[in-house]
Amino acid sequence: MNENQALILALRDRRYTHSLPRVLPILFGAGFTVAVCLAAGLLLIRALRVQFDRAEQVLFGFVAGAASVSTVVCGLCAAQLVGRGILLAVGLALIAAAVRWRPRSGVIRKSLPKSKCIYFVVLGSLFLLYFFIALAPEVSPDGSGYHLGNVRRIAEQGGFVWDYHSIYSAFPQGLEMLFLVAYVFGGMPAAAMVHLTFLCALAGLLIAYGRRFEWPRAGMFAAVLVFASPVVGLVGSSAYNDVALATCIYAVFYSCEVKSQEESGRLLILIGLLAGYCFAIKYTGWIALPFAMWRTKRLLPSSAAIFGPWILRNWLWIGNPAAPFLNKWFPNWLYTPDLEASYLADLRHIEGFRHWWEVPLDLTLYGAKLPGFLGPVFLLSPIALLALRYEIGRKLLLASLIFALPFAFNPGARFLIPGLPFLAFAMAIAMQNSPAVLPLLAVFHGALALPRVMPLYCADFAWRIREVPVRVEVEPYIRRYVPGYPLKELIEGNVPKQQKIFSLSTRPEAYIDHRIMVGYESTEGMAIQRGADPRHYGVQFLLLDDNDPKDNWRNLQLTAVDKRNGTTLYRID
Amino acid sequence: MVAILAVAVWLCLRPITAAEAVLWNDLVRPPLRTAFFAPDAWSGWIYALVAKRTVGLLRLSEFSLRLPALLAGIAWLALTPKRPYYAIVPLLLGWFTTAEGYGLSLALCAAAWRSRSAAPWLLGLAIAVTPWFAVVLLVVFAVTRGISSLERIGIPALVTAFVLLILPLSHAAMPAHSKLGSGEEFAIRNGVQPLRGRAVEILAPPETVPLLEFYKARYRQRNWQIESNLLDRGQSGGFQPLPDAETIRYRFTK
Numbered sequence: 067m068n069e070n071q072a073l074i075l076a077l078r079d080r081r082y083t084h085s086l087p088r089v090l091p092i093l094f095g096a097g098f099t100v101a102v103c104l105a106a107g108l109l110l111i112r113a114l115r116v117q118f119d120r121a122e123q124v125l126f127g128f129v130a131g132a133a134s135v136s137t138v139v140c141g142l143c144a145a146q147l148v149g150r151g152i153l154l155a156v157g158l159a160l161i162a163a164a165v166r167w168r169p170r171s172g173v174i175r176k177s178l179p180k181s182k183c184i185y186f187v188v189l190g191s192l193f194l195l196y197f198f199i200a201l202a203p204e205v206s207p208d209g210s211g212y213h214l215g216n217v218r219r220i221a222e223q224g225g226f227v228w229d230y231h232s233i234y235s236a237f238p239q240g241l242e243m244l245f246l247v248a249y250v251f252g253g254m255p256a257a258a259m260v261h262l263t264f265l266c267a268l269a270g271l272l273i274a275y276g277r278r279f280e281w282p283r284a285g286m287f288a289a290v291l292v293f294a295s296p297v298v299g300l301v302g303s304s305a306y307n308d309v310a311l312a313t314c315i316y317a318v319f320y321s322c323e324v325k326s327q328e329e330s331g332r333l334l335i336l337i338g339l340l341a342g343y344c345f346a347i348k349y350t351g352w353i354a355l356p357f358a359m360w361r362t363k364r365l366l367p368s369s370a371a372i373f374g375p376w377i378l379r380n381w382l383w384i385g386n387p388a389a390p391f392l393n394k395w396f397p398n399w400l401y402t403p404d405l406e407a408s409y410l411a412d413l414r415h416i417e418g419f420r421h422w423w424e425v426p427l428d429l430t431l432y433g434a435k436l437p438g439f440l441g442p443v444f445l446l447s448p449i450a451l452l453a454l455r456y457e458i459g460r461k462l463l464l465a466s467l468i469f470a471l472p473f474a475f476n477p478g479a480r481f482l483i484p485g486l487p488f489l490a491f492a493m494a495i496a497m498q499n500s501p502a503v504l505p506l507l508a509v510f511h512g513a514l515a516l517p518r519v520m521p522l523y524c525a526d527f528a529w530r531i532r533e534v535p536v537r538v539e540v541e542p543y544i545r546r547y548v549p550g551y552p553l554k555e556l557i558e559g560n561v562p563k564q565q566k567i568f569s570l571s572t573r574p575e576a577y578i579d580h581r582i583m584v585g586y587e588s589t590e591g592m593a594i595q596r597g598a599d600p601r602h603y604g605v606q607f608l609l610l611d612d613n614d615p616k617d618n619w620r621n622l623q624l625t626a627v628d629k630r631n632g633t634t635l636y637r638i639d
Numbered sequence: 640m641v642a643i644l645a646v647a648v649w650l651c652l653r654p655i656t657a658a659e660a661v662l663w664n665d666l667v668r669p670p671l672r673t674a675f676f677a678p679d680a681w682s683g684w685i686y687a688l689v690a691k692r693t694v695g696l697l698r699l700s701e702f703s704l705r706l707p708a709l710l711a712g713i714a715w716l717a718l719t720p721k722r723p724y725y726a727i728v729p730l731l732l733g734w735f736t737t738a739e740g741y742g743l744s745l746a747l748c749a750a751a752w753r754s755r756s757a758a759p760w761l762l763g764l765a766i767a768v769t770p771w772f773a774v775v776l777l778v779v780f781a782v783t784r785g786i787s788s789l790e791r792i793g794i795p796a797l798v799t800a801f802v803l804l805i806l807p808l809s810h811a812a813m814p815a816h817s818k819l820g821s822g823e824e825f826a827i828r829n830g831v832q833p834l835r836g837r838a839v840e841i842l843a844p845p846e847t848v849p850l851l852e853f854y855k856a857r858y859r860q861r862n863w864q865i866e867s868n869l870l871d872r873g874q875s876g877g878f879q880p881l882p883d884a885e886t887i888r889y890r891f892t893k
């Protein structure tokens with residue numbers, strides 16, 4: 067068998083990341099979801115008669131459509147109606163309607179700078195890298211944990227899983243609703259592809275903003291700066307939600323700026339939908355709502371249409387509209403104020419820094435003590451202060467500060483992503499008049515984001531893209547990056563399907579068929595962790611690491627069933 | 640001018656200093672890939688890159704290691720537009736006759752002064768050769784030329800230096816300053832010269848080891864075994880100096 071024959075066989079074999087039977091459903095799932103969002107958004111823009119150019123129509127169409135589709139899917143989940151048939155029918159109807167009634171645009175903007183080829187080459191090269199990362203199996207900690215864990219449970223159940231109690235299922239799941247559509251047709255990588263689309267949309271919005279407001283070179287540079295940031299690339303090509311949040315926040319800012327140019331009441335509806343969707347994607351996105359109200363000096367009732375369902379769901383289900391937070395004001399069965407305080411303290415906790423100046427170095431260069439890093443070029447961010455000379459620079463820097471605030475409560479580089487586009491744009495404005503600097507830095511930043519270059523400056527164990535999985539075997543790839551993956555065999559071989567398992571730490575739920583109750587994720591879990599009999603909560607098995615304390619269950623008769631990678635499965639006799 | 644040049648050449652022949660020996664040992668001798676990521680590369684890798692060429696052409700010697708600085712001095716003289724500046728040459732002779740980046744940076748600044756179009760890049764290179772220049776140059780630009788000049792020259796220079804330095808800087812450590820004076824440096828050269836052609840084992844204080852390694856390579860003495868006189872005392876607290884650690888000891892092995 068020669069190499070070509072082997073490659074053809076590999077293309078047909080689902081064991082490989084690049085095999086056609088594996089890739090086609092993924093591309094269909096992601097493409098269908100994106101197309102449905104775009105269709106819904108274009109219809110909305112037509113209905114609102116907002117004056118956008120072609121590129122803006124597509125970009126705002128996708129983001130606004132995502133908000134609308136997400137809300138519709140949320141409704142389907144609540145009604146337990148999620149299924150391939152209904153999703154396909156609704157989606158095809160929307161696409162057909164958008165083809166029939168797509169909006170027209172006569173607006174023509176300033177052309178892009180001559181150096182655009184350089185920027186597009188950098189963007190295109192990195193897009194290919196991210197594309198293959200997204201196409202590979204999901205291996206990110208939270209992606210293979212609760213983000214897609216929730217999606218998988220919802221897809222299996224056909225709607226929200228009311229009897230699964232975890233703080234992570236109480237978070238608003240605006241983006242997971244889109245992941246769900248993609249997952250139903252294409253599996254987990256399709257969800258990551260949808261998130262990657264948001265990253266591309268963010269780059270597009272930065273370029274379009276630059277064109278519209280007469281800073282085309284700055285827009286192109288800012289797009290590269292954000293797109294090539296290592297943490298943005300990794301998060302954007304995984305099933306997380308931070309990049310989608312950043313995209314929507316930037317869209318809110320952008321539309322507020324458009325609103326300040328053109329007095330249009332209909333634009334307020336769009337701004338409201340986008341701001342509401344920021345909240346629906348992630349709680350930290352709530353800042354977009356007061357920001358938009360401050361900038362437009364109006365209340366934005368349309369936002370309630372998007373975030374309202376999530377608040378209502380939590381209120382009716384848990385008794386706390388802001389679950390799993392504000393438990394002091396809304397006492398409920400899921401979480402107590404003590405647990406909430408301890409959870410928040412854990413998020414805030416960082417260690418290992420001896421001097422304050424180690425923090426920016428770690429955030430940009432090393433990624434050793436805080437998860438992820440932004441890329442060394444962001445060490446030049448003080449240059450952005452020169453942008454304060456311009457009104458747009460002041461607006462961007464203020465927005466960057468406002469949207470980076472959640473970092474104070476959860477210091478990981480990805481919590482800076484929502485503020486990053488604004489900072490990148492301000493840096494670009496500050497350096498725009500310096501000859502050749504923007505293309506030089508763009509190429510340098512792009513090169514520093516390559517998986518082979520990153521180890522030259524970051525910490526060995528930094529959270530980053532480590533390889534380009536173009537032709538790799540699926541199973542070994544997952545095992546390499548998901549430490550808990552071997553537990554799948556352990557559990558599925560030894561635990562009956564309906565049995566619940568208790569664990570002290572999170573596991574890759576998205577890969578495991580069984581329901582796992584994690585100690586700190588609910589009051590029930592915490593009760594077991596503190597020594598309550600797990601059987602009272604329907605738990606028959608414990609999953610404990612070698613270094614986990616076991617004294618609390620001294621009274622129980624535990625039988626070790628099997629062990630993988632330092633984790634033992636115990637049966638309660 | 641001839642007298643100045645003669646003095647400069649004579650100064651270039653004096654014994655190697657501890658800092659120069661470290662530069663040679665860490666940055667000039669190893670392959671570029673290793674040298675680029677050495678802890679002290681950020682403060683000298685560009686000078687070392689030029690010195691690699693001069694040492695390769697002329698064989699290793701005090702003069703060949705310092706030749707880039709001397710050439711930079713000559714370039715500076717040629718590029719400096721006004722004769723009165725020559726009066727400060729004696730003050731700068733130290734920079735132009737030591738294997739450090741200051742002379743090179745000064746010459747690049749002079750070149751930047753002459754060529755306005757390439758000024759940002761030459762200034763950036765000057766900053767990259769001697770990062771301490773960054774602070775001085777930025778303050779000078781901000782104060783004297785205002786924002787527009789900062790955009791036209793200051794930022795491109797800073798960005799050029801950043802691109803050249805950020806990778807070595809990511810592995811940086813502050814260089815340790817040697818306590819050795821010129822007296823000790825002369826004494827070491829005088830001391831090792833009689834050992835040429837002999838097989839010896841040399842036990843020396845750690846800060847003199849780079850100098851001895853330099854002379855070992857300079858005189859091509861492969862049969863010299865140089866070791867730091869540190870003794871691993873294991874559990875009693877890591878490395879400890881031997882008694883009488885200030886002296887260099889040697890014994891003939893054949």
